[in-house]
Amino acid sequence: MRILQVNKYLYRRAGAEAYVLDWAELLIKHGQETGLWGTEAFPCHSEGAQRLKNPVHKGTGSFASAQDDVVIFNDLLVEERHFDQREGFWRDIKKVGHMIWSWESVRKFEEVLQRFKPDIVHIHNIYHHISPSILPMAKRFGVPVVMTVHDYHLINPNYNLYDHGEICERKGIYAIAHKCIKDSYAASFADVLEWGIHKMLRVYDNNVARYVVPTEFVKEKLVEQGIGGRHIEVVPLPVILNGVQCSEEFRANARDGRTYMRDSLLPAVAQNDSNGGYVLFAGRITREKGVYLLLEMAKKLPEMQFKIAGTGPELTNVKLKIKNEKLENIELLGFLEKAELREIIDGARLVAVPSLWPEPSPFAVLEAQAAGKVVLASRIGGIQNLIEDGKTGFLVTIRKYENTTKSTKLFKDWVDKVREIYYDETRLKQIGQAAREYIKKTHDPEEHYAALFKVYKEVTRND
Numbered sequence: 001m002r003i004l005q006v007n008k009y010l011y012r013r014a015g016a017e018a019y020v021l022d023w024a025e026l027l028i029k030h031g032q033e034t035g036l037w038g039t040e041a042f043p044c045h046s047e048g049a050q051r052l053k054n055p056v057h058k059g060t061g062s063f064a065s066a067q068d069d070v071v072i073f074n075d076l077l078v079e080e081r082h083f084d085q086r087e088g089f090w091r092d093i094k095k096v097g098h099m100i101w102s103w104e105s106v107r108k109f110e111e112v113l114q115r116f117k118p119d120i121v122h123i124h125n126i127y128h129h130i131s132p133s134i135l136p137m138a139k140r141f142g143v144p145v146v147m148t149v150h151d152y153h154l155i156n157p158n159y160n161l162y163d164h165g166e167i168c169e170r171k172g173i174y175a176i177a178h179k180c181i182k183d184s185y186a187a188s189f190a191d192v193l194e195w196g197i198h199k200m201l202r203v204y205d206n207n208v209a210r211y212v213v214p215t216e217f218v219k220e221k222l223v224e225q226g227i228g229g230r231h232i233e234v235v236p237l238p239v240i241l242n243g244v245q246c247s248e249e250f251r252a253n254a255r256d257g258r259t260y261m262r263d264s265l266l267p268a269v270a271q272n273d274s275n276g277g278y279v280l281f282a283g284r285i286t287r288e289k290g291v292y293l294l295l296e297m298a299k300k301l302p303e304m305q306f307k308i309a310g311t312g313p314e315l316t317n318v319k320l321k322i323k324n325e326k327l328e329n330i331e332l333l334g335f336l337e338k339a340e341l342r343e344i345i346d347g348a349r350l351v352a353v354p355s356l357w358p359e360p361s362p363f364a365v366l367e368a369q370a371a372g373k374v375v376l377a378s379r380i381g382g383i384q385n386l387i388e389d390g391k392t393g394f395l396v397t398i399r400k401y402e403n404t405t406k407s408t409k410l411f412k413d414w415v416d417k418v419r420e421i422y423y424d425e426t427r428l429k430q431i432g433q434a435a436r437e438y439i440k441k442t443h444d445p446e447e448h449y450a451a452l453f454k455v456y457k458e459v460t461r462n463d
Ligand SMILES: [Zn+2]
Pocket: 163, 168, 169, 170, 175, 178, 179, 180
């Protein structure tokens, strides 16, 4: 089968991108021809960029020989736009136009379809940078569209349902008044307009054959907002700890694809007897990931060590806060490649995921569980589907309407919980192992492949 994956970024940036790249690898291992298409935005330091930009772009060549590698259409990527910056009135207006209906995307996508002739178009995060204007084009070519839902943009202009320290599901005029997007009237107006027009055109509903979501929570949320229940498939995310680089190893070591995936899913690590020596936060450094909550914990628990792996828009502020409050028990590790991150996870005693937005299915939880670590996370979003409190990890409740940036009650709950578990060697071991078993059972990449490929087969048959 020939499958085109579409996502706005084609390098490892956040969970969605990690998934898109890992999924492309999985498809290739199973002998499926796989293309990637999105914007030309690549940070020069990224490992993904190195790999993707150099050896694999065969976009202009023949596809007969492309089976071992992902096909990238380098000459047809969508121009990078900076939606976070104000660039003058007319340029900003043009950007809003691009968000709503991008003729550049349509034109380039048409050519990709002509060259690659996919059987399936599988879209991920396409809003703003690509826009759903490409979807009717897929339909014109008779190619069914599958969409993996990575956030809440389908049901709300504010994709993470979080702003100003609280869960927020305002829409329309209320969202503008509340400045839900980036605390700005202009940005909120633009996103509300974009969202409203796409909703009115039913551009997703009319063109997407099947939605794929990672957890029951996301499904419930979509159904609640009127997005077709029977077209939603829950497929738990695969945990592939080695990520993109593993294909070389695969070719060297594998007896066959299945053996490799089974073996590599949970390599012989993390079963060391010591429970590690720090509390780890791994993820994008943003407000909604609860990074400030972690700083509060570090302040209240000076006897413990904390490490933060990752980078993001709040990094400068976080550094400043650590310095001003003299938090000497926090270490900032910066962006880590997969292998390095693995080691850091292995050395942790507890992994904290104090997210404040209803995360669909964070890898920070899954990868720590896979490593046999005890995860302490917010009782929010899809996380509740991944952790059984007290059995495969621990959950801390966020009360309704609680302002998560100010609530001393919430801070105290976290500190108490960390203190309770941190020194309990027996429970750390027991729950870590249960978490690992859960991942083996539910997040196996081969099971994921089988479930998603079934979806591919169903939608091609229907068409
Ligand atoms: Zn709001």
